[in-house]
Every structure is written in C-alpha cells, then in structure tokens.
Amino acid sequence: MLAQKTDIVHRVCQYLTIPQNWGVEQKQEEHLKQSITLCNLMNWLIIHVNTAYLLVDFYRIGNLYRSGTTFAIISFSIIALALSKYGYQFIARFLSAFIFASFVFVYGVIIKFYMSPPMLIHYLSPRIPLIMCVFFPFMFLSYRFERWAFFCTFLLNVLFVVAYDPIHYLLGINMEQFGLHLDYAHLMTQNSISFLIIISFAFIYFKMVNQQYQRQITSLYEEVQQQNEEIQAQNQALAGTQEELSTINNQLEALVQQRTQKIEEQNQQLQEYAFWNAHKLRAPVATILGLYYLLTLKEYQTEEAIEEIYIKIEKSVKDLDEVVQEIQKKIENRDTRFR
Known part of the structure; x- marks a missing residue:
C-alpha cells in the first residue's frame, strides 16, 4: 500500500515537472537556467490552476466574462511554454513577466462595466494578484544581465498597482459611483503601495544575496571540478608509473630467473669439476x-x-x-x- 502511494506521488511529481527543462541548454549560465525553469513551472501551474478556476466559473457560476479572462491567461501560458520549448526562451520570460498583471488589471477594470452593479469583492480581489505579479520579473529575468527587460516589466507591473484606483476614478467606475463604501479605503491603497515597495526592495536584496552565493557556489564547483581533473591526471600518471613498475618487476623476475639458472648451471659445472678432480x-x-x-x-x-x-x-x-x-x-x- 505504501509503495503504491509512493508511486502515485512520484507520478504526480513527474507530471508537475514535465516542462521543467524546456528550453534549458547545457551551455547556458546557471542563473539563466533557473529563470527558464521557474518561468516554465509557473506557466504550467497557472494553466492547471486557472483550468480548475475556469471550470468552476463556467459550470457553477456561469460568469462568462471572468471565464473569458481566465481562458486568455491559460492560452497565453500555453503559448509561453511553446515559445520556451522551441528556443524563444527570452520572449517567453519577457512576456510572462508582465502579461499576467496586464490581464488582471484589464479584468479588474472591464468587469465593472459588465457587472450590474459590481460588488465590493470586484474592487478588492484584483489587488492581491496584481501585487503578486509585480515580483514575476524577479523570478523570470535577471536584473544584472537583462537589466532593461527587468526594469521595464517591473515598472509596468508597479504602474498597474499604482494606477488601479486612479483609473477607476478617471473612468467613473469607482466604488462611490455604485453606492459602495469601504472605511479607510485610501489607507488600504497606501498600505498596498508601501507593502509593494518594501517587498520589492526585499526581493532585490535577497536576489543579490542569492546571486552572490550562486557565484560562490559556481566558483567552488569549478575549483572542485579542476581539482577532480588534476586528481584524474595524477591517477593516470600513477597508473602509468605502476604499469612501468610492473614491467620492471617482470623484467627483474625474468633476470633473476635467468641468473638463478646460470648459477645452477655453474654449480652443476662445479660439481662435475669436483667429480672429475676426485675420480678422473x-x-x-x-x-x-x-x-x-x-x-x-x-x-x-x-x-x-x-x-x-x-x-x-x-x-x-x-x-x-x-x-x-x-x-x-x-x-x-x-x-x-x-x-
């Protein structure tokens, strides 16, 4: 029973990591491999989570607009995985870094026009995924080697968060227009932006620390690999020396046998001389x-x-x-x- 459960867990893990190495090449640097892997796994996860979300929305709630947005997210994740698999890893990572925030932002705005009237949850629920999407550039792009792409997508995602409330006021779809009221709504917006700034700097710091440790690990790995090569070369030299010693030992044994045979023959000659001297x-x-x-x-x-x-x-x-x-x-x- 335990073996069967273990096998099921193993199969599930294998399924969840199917696209893990799509687009990953041996010659790529370690940070690039990690970014591609994270992007692939995130898109794979988004496909499955949003597929379940789509089925619930469509069959139980019947909200076609929200289901349409979810379908668009799933479609993009499939396209991103295909791009990564067929060698366009940078395009897949660049688009994945900001496209999900744009989907959430657009959904959070247009839903107000089609829901009559919108509820308070429609104003609050997009904030969490918007803040989460801000950190996608940290996972999918390198701010050291792909700086322009990183900062463009990061600032764009921050803009989605900061402009979320003003765009509602600009389009006349803010909460007050529909008779909704939330105490300390402005304070919640300020806290969201403050939280976003703090977490962003924390992500940058930990990303720098992680890359520093990654460079140290890479340097140590190269040193260990170099030492292994030296040890292998020494082992080969020792093997050659051992072979030479074995050859010399064999030659010495043959020489000793030859000398021993000569000594035995000489002893036999001496015995013959003794016999001739004693008798003949x-x-x-x-x-x-x-x-x-x-x-x-x-x-x-x-x-x-x-x-x-x-x-x-x-x-x-x-x-x-x-x-x-x-x-x-x-x-x-x-x-x-x-x-």
Missing part, C-alpha cells in the same frame, strides 16, 4: 705417484722393472693428458654458453 683427474695422478714411489725401492731397480714402470708412467701421463683436454673442452663450452 685423481686416478692417473695417483698412478704416477705410485709408480714414482716404486722407482725409489731397491727391489724395482732392475732394468726390466724400470722399463715396465716407465711404460706405465707414460700410459698414465697420456691418460692424464686426455682428462685435462676433456676438462678444457668443458670449460670452453661453459664459457660459450654463459656469454
């Missing part, structure tokens, strides 16, 4: 030493014994020479392999 080389040397020892004995001093000993010594020397030559070949082969 030692045998003829021991034989020669033994025969030499026999020559020192008296019983082997005969010619036959000496001749036989010399023959054996000669054979042992030849065996020793063969062993030495074989060792020499192995040394040469080892040097060739390890170069």
